[in-house]
Amino acid sequence: MEMAKILIAEDERPIRELIRRNLLLVGHSCCEAEDGPQAQALAEAGRFDLALLDVMLPGLDGFEVKRLLPPDLPVIFVTARTGLSSRLQGLGLGADDYILKPFEILELLARVEAVLRRTGAGDRMVEAGGCRVDLAQRRVTREGVEIPLKPQEYALLEVLVRNRNLALSREKLLELAWGYDYEGDTRTVDVHVQRLRKKLGLEKELQTVYKLGYRLSTR
Amino acid sequence: MERRRKKTDVDRPAEGRAPRTARLSFWQKIYLCTLALFLFCLNAGVFAVAAVGQSSSFEAERERLLTRQHFIAETLAQDMAAVEARRPGALPALAQDYALSYGGSGAWLKVTRGGSTLADRLPAPDDAAALPEAEQEGTRVWEVLPAGGRRVLYVSALLPGQGERTALTCAFDMEQFFAAWGRTARAFQGIALAASAMLAVGLHFALRGLGRPLARLAEAAQAIGDGDYTIRAREDGQDEIGQLARAFNEMARRTGETVEGLAEAAREKQRFADNLAHELRTPLTAIGGYAEYIARAELCGEERAQAAQIIQEETRRLSSMSERLLTMASLREGKLHAESVDLAQAAHAALRAVRPQAASRRVQITAERVEPFWIKGDRDLLVSLAVNLMDNAVKASGEGGQVTLSLLRDSGGALLTVEDRGTGMDSQTLSRLGEPFYRADNSRSRAQGGTGLGVAFCFAVTQAHGASLSFDSQPGHGTRAVVRFPACGNGQTGEGTHAGPRKEKEKTDGGG
Numbered sequence: 001m002e003m004a005k006i007l008i009a010e011d012e013r014p015i016r017e018l019i020r021r022n023l024l025l026v027g028h029s030c031c032e033a034e035d036g037p038q039a040q041a042l043a044e045a046g047r048f049d050l051a052l053l054d055v056m057l058p059g060l061d062g063f064e065v066k067r068l069l070p071p072d073l074p075v076i077f078v079t080a081r082t083g084l085s086s087r088l089q090g091l092g093l094g095a096d097d098y099i100l101k102p103f104e105i106l107e108l109l110a111r112v113e114a115v116l117r118r119t120g121a122g123d124r125m126v127e128a129g130g131c132r133v134d135l136a137q138r139r140v141t142r143e144g145v146e147i148p149l150k151p152q153e154y155a156l157l158e159v160l161v162r163n164r165n166l167a168l169s170r171e172k173l174l175e176l177a178w179g180y181d182y183e184g185d186t187r188t189v190d191v192h193v194q195r196l197r198k199k200l201g202l203e204k205e206l207q208t209v210y211k212l213g214y215r216l217s218t219r
Numbered sequence: 220m221e222r223r224r225k226k227t228d229v230d231r232p233a234e235g236r237a238p239r240t241a242r243l244s245f246w247q248k249i250y251l252c253t254l255a256l257f258l259f260c261l262n263a264g265v266f267a268v269a270a271v272g273q274s275s276s277f278e279a280e281r282e283r284l285l286t287r288q289h290f291i292a293e294t295l296a297q298d299m300a301a302v303e304a305r306r307p308g309a310l311p312a313l314a315q316d317y318a319l320s321y322g323g324s325g326a327w328l329k330v331t332r333g334g335s336t337l338a339d340r341l342p343a344p345d346d347a348a349a350l351p352e353a354e355q356e357g358t359r360v361w362e363v364l365p366a367g368g369r370r371v372l373y374v375s376a377l378l379p380g381q382g383e384r385t386a387l388t389c390a391f392d393m394e395q396f397f398a399a400w401g402r403t404a405r406a407f408q409g410i411a412l413a414a415s416a417m418l419a420v421g422l423h424f425a426l427r428g429l430g431r432p433l434a435r436l437a438e439a440a441q442a443i444g445d446g447d448y449t450i451r452a453r454e455d456g457q458d459e460i461g462q463l464a465r466a467f468n469e470m471a472r473r474t475g476e477t478v479e480g481l482a483e484a485a486r487e488k489q490r491f492a493d494n495l496a497h498e499l500r501t502p503l504t505a506i507g508g509y510a511e512y513i514a515r516a517e518l519c520g521e522e523r524a525q526a527a528q529i530i531q532e533e534t535r536r537l538s539s540m541s542e543r544l545l546t547m548a549s550l551r552e553g554k555l556h557a558e559s560v561d562l563a564q565a566a567h568a569a570l571r572a573v574r575p576q577a578a579s580r581r582v583q584i585t586a587e588r589v590e591p592f593w594i595k596g597d598r599d600l601l602v603s604l605a606v607n608l609m610d611n612a613v614k615a616s617g618e619g620g621q622v623t624l625s626l627l628r629d630s631g632g633a634l635l636t637v638e639d640r641g642t643g644m645d646s647q648t649l650s651r652l653g654e655p656f657y658r659a660d661n662s663r664s665r666a667q668g669g670t671g672l673g674v675a676f677c678f679a680v681t682q683a684h685g686a687s688l689s690f691d692s693q694p695g696h697g698t699r700a701v702v703r704f705p706a707c708g709n710g711q712t713g714e715g716t717h718a719g720p721r722k723e724k725e726k727t728d729g730g731g
Binding site: 012014015018021022025056101105106165167168207215217 | 509515
């Protein structure tokens with residue numbers, strides 16, 4: 001059920017902890033480093049699918065760490081610096097993306113997801129309430145039997161699976177599963193969630209979160 | 220901008236690029252004025268000297284010739300008187316004899332008696348000009364007339380003691396005199412011309428040499444005007460231009476320093492703003508992130524409590540940061556609540572505040588000698604200062620570490636010393652200590668909830684009290700922080716409130 005192995009290098013303990021907890025929620029596994037040399041040592045010792053590097057790391061800064069990492073390891077820089085030069089330097093070094101502090105968790109997860117999808121890393125099978133979702137094949141099975149879904153239903157399911165264990169508002173779901181330019185009602189979301197619950201038997205797992213939206217729980 | 224540049228270009232004729240013909244430079248103007256004035260004076264002087272010389276020489280020569288004429292007239296008159304008495308018919312022969320004999324020595328004679336001419340060997344004047352004729356006995360009439368390409372002095376007089384009116388006219392050749400004078404005059408002209416030429420050349424080089432420092436000064440001024448404050452003019456000589464160059468360089472140096480100071484202050488402000496933005500982002504990321512985490516994730520009670528605790532801690536960090544910044548800002552403005560404070564009491568209060576935390580890290584704090592010393596100041600800030608210094612010492616010490624505190628009177632003032640045997644700092648760290656948000660040990664400081672403002676705050680407090688703070692450290696041996704309170708520690712002088720904290724710092728390697 002593990003999706004990807006991610007290295008987090010961040011000297012601020014609360015933020016490192018925050019990133020780790022959220023990555024764990026959506027099914028990734030993490031290793032933590034609190035300074036540059038430690039990050040480099042961890043990267044040498046094990047295989048990772050992605051590294052999240054803080055730019056202002058003690059010991060070696062994020063850019064220096066990136067230079068020492070295997071070139072095929074995708075990197076996302078996390079930085080509080082807004083200066084254009086640091087962005088350019090980050091991207092010029094072959095970073096796959098960067099994210100500015102303060103960031104939203106969903107944004108961080110979306111960028112991680114985008115990089116992982118591009119590199120095809122991690123397990124693409126997710127299990128939720130007895131259903132197996134094959135993200136690579138875009139198929140859903142229950143006890144070996146495929147359950148046919150309409151494209152829009154599958155899109156919504158994929159968003160919920162990718163952000164599992166996190167509550168998403170109806171507006172966010174519309175944005176992520178239907179697209180920015182979709183001008184539908186948020187009740188469309190409710191209708192589709194109802195259909196998913198019924199078709200996949202996820203009445204318990206696909207929770208309604210009071211005043212917020214929906215959450216697919218896999219815990 | 221473009222137009223201004225053009226204008227200054229035209230204003231700089233001394234420089235190579237500006238057209239020299241368009242305008243004269245300062246030294247060229249002086250040159251032309253001086254040369255014109257000198258040439259006028261020289262030539263007028265030469266002319267005057269020549270004129271006066273010629274006229275006086277001419278008079279002397281004329282007098283000599285007149286004397287000669289007088290002598291001829293006297294002898295002729297006597298001889299004629301004698302001849303007339305014995306043989307009046309021999310008078311023309313006498314006259315001709317005289318004319319013949321004097322003609323050989325450069326004097327030509329003409330003798331007339333009554334209406335008839337006795338002898339005439341005079342050269343005829345050009346254009347048949349009228350010869351001078353004396354009217355009365357005892358007077359002489361003379362005139363210089365050209366005759367056959369020569370200048371000739373004609374002198375006419377009536378001979379005395381004659382029965383009949385007898386006139387003698389002498390002619391003397393003055394051509395030699397005039398020719399000599401012509402040579403003298405040409406010599407004068409030649410000398411004047413040579414002197415003028417020498418002056419023209421000499422003055423040219425001299426003035427150009429004198430004008431060169433001025434031109435260089437103008438170039439330097441232009442360079443500084445264009446913003447290059449490193450340019451210096453050459454300071455040679457003790458004259459006004461040398462003084463000007465020195466004054467100018469001094470001005471350039473000070474202006475450069477002022478500009479550099481302002482730029483540095485602006486950079487420091489910018490650095491502070493950047494650092495502040497960065498420092499705010501970290502707690503804001505944590506607060507926002509954990510709030511979102513609590514809202515979105517399905518959490519058990521413990522996880523929720525942990526997240527909430529982090530939010531609280533980060534909020535506390537933000538508020539203590541803002542409190543520090545506000546205090547430092549008000550200290551910078553010279554606002555200090557001053558009352559009589561016993562530093563010893565303040566030190567003891569700080570000791571009590573730090574001890575529990577020190578004990579939890581197994582660090583022992585001992586007060587060596589704490590002598591009472593009263594100053595005017597803000598008690599809370601002074602306690603806070605001592606707490607900060609001890610706090611840093613405790614954090615630098617490992618388990619089982621030792622921190623000592625002492626307050627000693629020293630030449631009227633007092634020294635508050637906090638010493639540890641902890642990790643210490645290298646000179647690079649020491650030099651940046653006191654910069655807001657600079658952390659000697661980044662991860663440790665943050666993990667312990669530091670704001671990155673502790674040392675900057677200490678500098679602000681000591682300065683507001685007219686005291687100075689210095690750190691003395693060696694890596695691996697520990698650090699000693701010394702606050703030196705002056706004899707009449709008065710916080711309201713506002714002294715040093717404008718100086719940055721780093722100026723007070725000492726970078727010595729004494730070791731702790």
